[in-house]
Amino acid sequence: MAIRVFVTGGTFDKEYDELRGKLFFRDSHLAEMLRMGRNRVAVEIRTLMMVDSLEMTDADRELIARNCREVPEERIVITHGTDSLVETARYLAGEVDGKTVVLTGAMIPIAFGSSDGLFNLGGALTAVQALPGGVYITMNGRIFPWDDVRKNRETGVFESLG
Amino acid sequence: MAIRVFVTGGTFDKEYDELRGKLFFRDSHLAEMLRMGRNRVAVEIRTLMMVDSLEMTDADRELIARNCREVPEERIVITHGTDSLVETARYLAGEVDGKTVVLTGAMIPIAFGSSDGLFNLGGALTAVQALPGGVYITMNGRIFPWDDVRKNRETGVFESLG
């Protein structure tokens, strides 16, 4: 069965606004990334929102949880801003049962040549097929269960609580 | 414990020779790729050879197998040309026991802006942490056990035998 991918925004999808010289959101880069990765796994993509994760509310998280519960797919990847990735993972752990959910993000926008996004997306799509039911975060080569991860605010790096 | 990465060459590491207008091998791009992916998993890299996989011999495969057996790491990623990726996986399945070995490659050299290599490397490094002992190929989002995969010569795509 196909993997479901939910897009919620975050660094992944930030673009450069040529007129105003600022970063903004337009469309998701997911389809383009899967094309570059020559992805061969069946994937259904749905954009749920396009927000900076600092601005994500509990209503947004409930929307994500409901979508996770309602889609037929049992393996779900969510692209998400890194600032509240851990909070959303914790929320979903309480709301979604019996599915494998992998959240991932990027430190550098895909629109930049040097983004880590393609590496992270490859990791998330692979992890979601190999891991048992539960909620996980995969970032920069690492796999974390939702209850053993934090984002270190000083270094920007995701790390185990242990 | 760290993941061991063995480099054997293949499309991953092809470079463009400006003087002669041909593709050739120089150094591995692995370290550069891990930097771009902002990789945070401990990784030990060793270049075993730098060959086109069409030219890989059984002596080369035995060298890879011996290295897999002798290193202390139990999780091993091998970057390899796609043309004989399946043959090497089968060889290792008979020679390496009790470790998780994931082979991966690229359809497009890393030196090209549009390579699938970063996506595949992210997948392989994640898969090797999540999968039980055995030999696998991960390519373009898919995970194959060594005995259920072939490279379709006409399309270039890896597919299940089933």
Next chain:
Amino acid sequence: MAIRVFVTGGTFDKEYDELRGKLFFRDSHLAEMLRMGRNRVAVEIRTLMMVDSLEMTDADRELIARNCREVPEERIVITHGTDSLVETARYLAGEVDGKTVVLTGAMIPIAFGSSDGLFNLGGALTAVQALPGGVYITMNGRIFPWDDVRKNRETGVFESLG
């Protein structure tokens, strides 16, 4: 004789701050761009400032003008933010005599894979060798004398007054 290049900042040199998710200035990308362009013209680079051109003051412009007058080189390229590129060109036209000065910029930061910066830099370095004394702006394939150019605020495009 070598060409002098003065760096003043602008979109050219904006970087992505991974921790704060914002654009900022660090070091100039000029040397890296010349390496990618395999530049073979002798070039002396000096960073005069690293500012958003909206924040450039007349004191900054006088600093640029003085540097243009004082260096021995008679052919000068200036990388500059696009928002006040025209103002600086006009200022230099009144302050620098007998030299060929070409100002250029970028619509998209170099750190983005899809930047126009390399195209513009190639144009500016070539124009400064081919044009007679005077102050010019080269952007996106076009050459403008300092007194026949404006930046269209709605489209972001540089255009002739005529």
Next chain:
Amino acid sequence: MAIRVFVTGGTFDKEYDELRGKLFFRDSHLAEMLRMGRNRVAVEIRTLMMVDSLEMTDADRELIARNCREVPEERIVITHGTDSLVETARYLAGEVDGKTVVLTGAMIPIAFGSSDGLFNLGGALTAVQALPGGVYITMNGRIFPWDDVRKNRETGVFESLG
């Protein structure tokens, strides 16, 4: 009046063949490059041939010359393989009169992330507007008249005869 661009192949337009692991020609990258450079000069592109310049014959050169003479545009850029760039420039100098013709090439294919092509194209398009009638080669920041340039076979670099 618009600038005419003739495409003849060369390193500029080499692609990577995923199935056979070799470089080949498909379509020109010119339009894509002009889009990335956000080019604003009116340009008419025509692909005359798509060959490695080592294989270019005098019949090919006559075809290029005839096209230079027959188009209404007086400013012409030609993208060309570097190996016989100098020979074609010399041929055109004897066959085309009263127009500004600038030949350029690339050391690295555009399909590679690190190509010098965009830098060279920016230079050629600017040079053709600024230079008087005659035949020139622009490469890697330099401008050469057709009769004062050679390609150094050992270094791959274009240099003055003097």
